[in-house]
Amino acid sequence: MTKSLILILGDQLTRNLKPLDLGDKSSDVVLMLEVQEEATYVKHHKKKIVFLFSAMRHFAKALENEGWDVDYVALDDQENLGNFNDEVRRALDRHTPERLVMTEPGEFRVREMINSWPDAFGIPVDIMADHRFIASHDEFRGWADGRKQLRMEYFYRLMRRKTGLLMNNEGEPEGGKWNFDSENRKPPKGEMSFPTPLKVKPDAITQEVINLVGERFSDHFGDLEPFWFGVTEADAKKAFDVFIDAALPKFGDYQDAMLEDQRFLYHAVISHYINAGLLNPLDVCQHIADEYTAGRVPLNAAEGFIRQIIGWREYVRGIYWLKMPGYLDQNFFGASKSLPDFYWTADTQMACLRAAVTQTKEEAYAHHIQRLMITGNFALIMGVDPKQVHEWYLAVYADAYEWVEL
Ligand SMILES: Cc1cc2nc3c(=O)[nH]c(=O)nc-3n(C[C@H](O)[C@H](O)[C@H](O)COP(=O)(O)OP(=O)(O)OC[C@H]3O[C@@H](n4cnc5c(N)ncnc54)[C@H](O)[C@@H]3O)c2cc1C
Known part of the structure; x- marks a missing residue:
């Protein structure tokens, strides 16, 4: 019987996690989930989705090679229900563990969901601190x-x-x-x-994910190829x-x-x-x-x-x-304008903005000064609703998570 089901999230692709340190390869199972809901709650850049799903698949393989039993649910698995709640419930039915163990998530939204699991699933959930950060x-x-x-x-x-x-x-x-x-x-x-x-x-695994993302997320922002992230x-x-x-x-x-x-x-x-x-x-x-x-x-x-x-x-x-949670709704200047279309199309006469958005579209990357002084500053001066600005940053960069971008 499985003792602990160790859930590893898509931005926790490291052995430097307490649940793995404390885990036991002979009795625990690692669970990793590709879920549609996470890829679409904002329409993430295609390259960001490829990066994360491919990195997850490679990490799962590395853990298996080290002797871990990994239960990996891929996006295109027939039974995949597409969201964390349903997929965790299904995994608990498969493994009937004594407890669920995981590292704290980076985002408040996900933490709230996990906080509901002990009651919803009738199982203890151990949430451990993320020691990749220097300050608790x-x-x-x-x-x-x-x-x-x-x-x-x-x-x-x-x-x-x-x-x-x-x-x-x-x-x-x-x-x-x-x-x-x-x-x-x-x-x-x-x-x-x-x-x-x-x-x-891209190796064979990454190429498979590129094809999958091309099929499933063709309406998302950004160029899929050339894909060159490690x-x-x-x-x-x-x-x-x-x-x-x-x-x-x-x-x-x-x-x-x-x-x-x-x-x-x-x-x-x-x-x-x-x-x-x-x-x-x-x-x-x-x-x-x-x-x-x-x-x-x-x-x-x-x-x-x-x-x-x-x-x-x-x-x-x-x-x-x-x-958090109030941080998400703060709007000091009461800014309410809509994000201009050219943040998605790069179709503007303003050269710096055109260059920054074109690069963002092609690379899922812009350096700090482009983010701060060009796209950020312009949205501030124009009085764009900060929530729309936040959702744009969250969607378009390969490194974007709410905790670092908001
Ligand atoms: C509006 C805005 C949105 C941003 N959104 C994100 C985001 O979603 N994700 C993200 O990781 N960074 C974000 N940043 C911070 C910074 O722009 C990126 O970390 C940086 O551009 C990443 O490129 P790099 O690895 O080449 O960084 P470098 O310039 O080479 O810096 C080295 C490292 O320092 C860290 N870093 C640098 N600046 C910051 C910063 N201001 N805040 C936090 N870490 C920093 C990053 O880990 C980066 O890899 C944002 C900045 C602004 C102004």
């Missing part, structure tokens, strides 16, 4: 409690102290300053060469190594730059890997700090990069969980 929910709440202003910079310093990243032996920040943001703003000028992120040729931990590590060798030394100087014909500049293009579990955020930062210590990258690059992950990424997640 309690830690963030403790930091935020009683503060007049929740400034990222102060939270970031706490995370630097906690991780010891770029801290010297006296407990002071490397270089005598916490933040080298003012050295992240060089304009690109003259002859410059730009690296290309690692592009991975879909395994090994691919993601290679992509990160390419970034370290080719782009990291200049990442700091040109972090805030934008050029019409350069889609990636010196950015890492790894957020979709980190958010799905294929790269561990703390390992990534440690690697960057080691590059600095070895004298291979300047401090403004190492600090600028680490700040984005242990600062901004952790901070936006903390704010999301602190402020």
Whole structure:
């Protein structure tokens, strides 16, 4: 009999999960589900769906090779009922486990659903903390409690102290300053060469998913091919190594730059890997700090990069969980205009917007400055309803989840 049914969600594709650490291959079953409802509650970019379903299939295979019994329900399985509630119920009937075990989900909506399962299914559900994040929910709440202003910079310093990243032996920040943001703003000028992120040729599994997505989600935004994202931990590590060798030394100087014909500049293009579990955020930062210590990258690059992950990424997640569920409905300026059609078509005379949306459509990726200064800023100035803006960001980027994008 199955002791624990271990549910792994599509953005938890890592062995670095408590339920797997504590699990027992001889008595537990891993459950993974491709469900239509998750792929369509906003119409996610076709490339995002391919990336996640293919990465899930590869991860399931890797677990099987390690001796786990994996029950994998594919989108096109005849019996698949297309939503988590029904699929978990079916799996419980198949395995009759003593309990369901899982890592906490990233999104509030999913957490609410899971909270209803003990009553709905009459089974204990153990929800374990997601240790891929550096700050726990309690830690963030403790930091935020009683503060007049929740400034990222102060939270970031706490995370630097906690991780010891770029801290010297006296407990002071490397270089005598916490933040080298003012050295992240060089304009690109003259002859410059730009690296290309690692592009991975789709294997048979990915090709099968590409065909499936082409059939099932043809009305979703975005180009399906060429598809070049990696879909395994090994691919993601290679992509990160390419970034370290080719782009990291200049990442700091040109972090805030934008050029019409350069889609990636010196950015890492790894957020979709980190958010799905294929790269561990703390390992990534440690690697960057080691590059600095070895004298291979300047401090403004190492600090600028680490700040984005242990600062901004952790901070936006903390704010999301602190402020949900009301956060989703906040509309400080009472903005109510509809999102212009050209956010989907790129059919506009405004060159920067046209370039950003065209790239988004083709790559399911835009770098930070395009998201913040072009599509974000324009929607703000125009007074677009923030919920429509939120749903656009959630749909169009391969790295988008409510907790990081809202
Ligand atoms: C309006 C808007 C929407 C965004 N939506 C998302 C989203 O859905 N998913 C997402 O992962 N990021 C989002 N970001 C943050 C950032 O734009 C992306 O993480 C980044 O562009 C990813 O590309 P990269 O891997 O090349 O990042 P790089 O510029 O190379 O940065 C390195 C890493 O730092 C992290 N990072 C950088 N900036 C941020 C940030 N502001 N917040 C959180 N993490 C950050 C990412 O993990 C990224 O991979 C958004 C930013 C804005 C302004």
